[in-house]
Amino acid sequence: MNTELVKKLQDCFYERYGQKDAKVFFAPGRVNLIGEHTDYNGGHVFPCALSVGTYGMIAPREDDHLRMYSVNLSNAGVTNIPLQKLRPGRTRKWTQYPEGVFWSMMEKGIAFDHGADLMFAGDVPAGSGLSSSASLEVVTGLMIRELYGLSELDGRELALVGQAAENVYCGMQCGIMDQFASAMGKKDHAIYLNTETLDYSLVPLLLGEYELLITNSKVKHSLVSSAYNGRRMECAKALADLQKVQGLQELGSLCELTPEQFEQYQSGITDPVNRRRAKHAVYENARTIRAVDALQKNDIVTFGKLMNDSHDSLRDDYDVSCEEIDLLVNETRRIEGVAGSRITGGGFGGCTVSIVKKNQTPAVIAEVRKKYFDLFGIEAAFYRVMPEEGAHIVVQ
Ligand code: ADP
Numbered sequence: 001m002n003t004e005l006v007k008k009l010q011d012c013f014y015e016r017y018g019q020k021d022a023k024v025f026f027a028p029g030r031v032n033l034i035g036e037h038t039d040y041n042g043g044h045v046f047p048c049a050l051s052v053g054t055y056g057m058i059a060p061r062e063d064d065h066l067r068m069y070s071v072n073l074s075n076a077g078v079t080n081i082p083l084q085k086l087r088p089g090r091t092r093k094w095t096q097y098p099e100g101v102f103w104s105m106m107e108k109g110i111a112f113d114h115g116a117d118l119m120f121a122g123d124v125p126a127g128s129g130l131s132s133s134a135s136l137e138v139v140t141g142l143m144i145r146e147l148y149g150l151s152e153l154d155g156r157e158l159a160l161v162g163q164a165a166e167n168v169y170c171g172m173q174c175g176i177m178d179q180f181a182s183a184m185g186k187k188d189h190a191i192y193l194n195t196e197t198l199d200y201s202l203v204p205l206l207l208g209e210y211e212l213l214i215t216n217s218k219v220k221h222s223l224v225s226s227a228y229n230g231r232r233m234e235c236a237k238a239l240a241d242l243q244k245v246q247g248l249q250e251l252g253s254l255c256e257l258t259p260e261q262f263e264q265y266q267s268g269i270t271d272p273v274n275r276r277r278a279k280h281a282v283y284e285n286a287r288t289i290r291a292v293d294a295l296q297k298n299d300i301v302t303f304g305k306l307m308n309d310s311h312d313s314l315r316d317d318y319d320v321s322c323e324e325i326d327l328l329v330n331e332t333r334r335i336e337g338v339a340g341s342r343i344t345g346g347g348f349g350g351c352t353v354s355i356v357k358k359n360q361t362p363a364v365i366a367e368v369r370k371k372y373f374d375l376f377g378i379e380a381a382f383y384r385v386m387p388e389e390g391a392h393i394v395v396q
């Protein structure tokens, strides 16, 4: 727990809302180890929750207003809005995420008979692909569950409500992975999740002499959300083409295909760009299945190679890398003791995730930092991370 940040949150909560001794809630950010851009194609993903995330506090109000404040965005001040005024697209400011969670719950038929004062403080670098937005949604859901006594909402429901908030209220077509990992993560485990059925298993992430290293490129090319929606469309078109092929009428998603089947039927996809997008989805899903298998056999070397293949496919077939990220990946891979390195998150910047021998991590950080700075004049940030517990109460 980030005690300094929690203290700041508690002090600020008291100062702004006059409430002492309220509970503190937490939902983590996540990193996806492999299985990128498979989530909206009916495939598998393999994320784990992180120790960084969003903390939140909540108190009931007598009227039906929501007041929201973020310690991270103090300049934005307090937002105050009646519950009945919540509408998708009402705002593009940060409060759209917690507002969206309230709204999505109301859409599910949950009635709130009073409003609430909410406050947040996060330590995920926002906008870098570690899913600060999902952690903000999930912590909001957790607080609502507690305050309004909605014990029927399990972690899976909180994830779905968070996703609905982001999809409908915020207009961002993300899959379920981020919210699911934030709500359902487990310490020392990664989550092998079928995003189509929401079947999942927790796989021990025992890396032995290796560890996870996240590198933040600190760049975010503005393409992200438009390209994300564009990729989804291209995959949908590829699927529609395949469904016209004899024998594939019943195909429900791209990731139902094995690579062998894809090779057999790929000519049915008319547009070569859409074909490459579909190829990535199908092969990435197969890689994810193999990677989990390798991990269960303690074969970190194979796991790392599959991460490398994942990156190459995201760069060449899915076209979601960029020169900054490619440099980070290439320079990291070059160093001895690195099992694998790839882009993680939506793309066009953000972070890479690597599996590195612990005794080599300082060398990786020093060399990659220097090369990156020399070429782009940007100080990359490095985080040595462990898989942590999903959403929970940190101060009772
Ligand atoms: P990512 O989820 O990869 O971090 P997004 O663009 O999806 O990137 O979400 C980042 C946005 O989420 C921020 O711009 C902000 O609006 C909101 N956000 C995340 N954490 C906080 C926080 N602690 N306080 C206020 N807003 C936050």
Ligand code: MG
Pocket (backbone or CB within 6 Å): 131, 132, 133, 134
């Ligand atoms: Mg996000």
